[in-house]
Amino acid sequence: MRRSIVAVATALVAVVGAAAPARAESWTVRDRAGDVPDTGYSDIQSVTVVHRAETLDVSVSFAAAGGIVNAFVDTDRTDRGPEFRIRLRWRGDDFVGEVFAVERWRTPIGPGNRVACAGLETHTGYRLPDLAGVTVPRACLRAHGVVPRELRVAVRSWLLEADGSPVDIDWAPSRRSFPAAWVASA
Numbered sequence: 001m002r003r004s005i006v007a008v009a010t011a012l013v014a015v016v017g018a019a020a021p022a023r024a025e026s027w028t029v030r031d032r033a034g035d036v037p038d039t040g041y042s043d044i045q046s047v048t049v050v051h052r053a054e055t056l057d058v059s060v061s062f063a064a065a066g067g068i069v070n071a072f073v074d075t076d077r078t079d080r081g082p083e084f085r086i087r088l089r090w091r092g093d094d095f096v097g098e099v100f101a102v103e104r105w106r107t108p109i110g111p112g113n114r115v116a117c118a119g120l121e122t123h124t125g126y127r128l129p130d131l132a133g134v135t136v137p138r139a140c141l142r143a144h145g146v147v148p149r150e151l152r153v154a155v156r157s158w159l160l161e162a163d164g165s166p167v168d169i170d171w172a173p174s175r176r177s178f179p180a181a182w183v184a185s186a
C-alpha cells in the first residue's frame with residue numbers, strides 16, 4: 001500500500017485540451033528517478049505524448065539514454081490492452097525504432113506483426129536528462145483501415161543481461177497500466 005501511495009503522489013498528469021484545430025493535445029507523466037538500480041539507462045524520469053494532426057510524438061527522458069524502450073499504444077477502447085508497440089533499441093549513438101501489432105501486451109509470434117511505418121523518426125537528446133524520442137505517422141497506427149482519433153501510451157524500459165534476460169525494468173505510469181485520460185489528435 002505504501003508503494004502505491006508513493007506512486008500516485010509522484011505521478012503528475014496533465015492533459016491539455018485542444019480547442020483550436022492547430023493545437024495538438026498532449027499528456028505528460030513524471031516518474032520517480034532512482035526507482036531502478038545501477039546505471040540510470042533504463043530509469044524513466046518522464047514521458048510526454050503529443051498527438052498531432054499527422055503524427056504521434058513520444059518522448060521519454062532518462063538520466064542517460066540507452067537500453068530498450070517500448071511505448072505501448074492503446075487505440076481501441078473496446079479491445080482491452082494496447083494495439084501497438086513502438087520499440088526503440090539503442091544502437092551505437094541513436095535509437096532504432098520499429099512498430100509492432102500486439103495482443104494483450106504481447107507480440108504474437110509470427111512474421112506479420114511488424115507494422116511497416118514509413119516516416120518513423122527517432123530523436124535522441126544529449127543532455128541531462130537524456131531523451132529517447134520517436135515520431136510516428138498516425139497512419140501507422142491504423143486498425144481495420146481507421147486511424148485512431150484518440151489514444152493513450154504506457155512505457156516500459158529495460159536493459160539486457162548478457163544472456164538476453166531483462167533487468168532494471170521501469171514503467172510509466174505503472175506496470176501494464178495506461179493513464180485514465182485519452183489524448184485526442186488535433
Ligand SMILES: [Ca+2]
Nearest residue numbers: 031032043044
Ligand atoms: Ca523511474
Ligand SMILES: [Ca+2]
Nearest residue numbers: 076079080081
Ligand atoms: Ca485497446
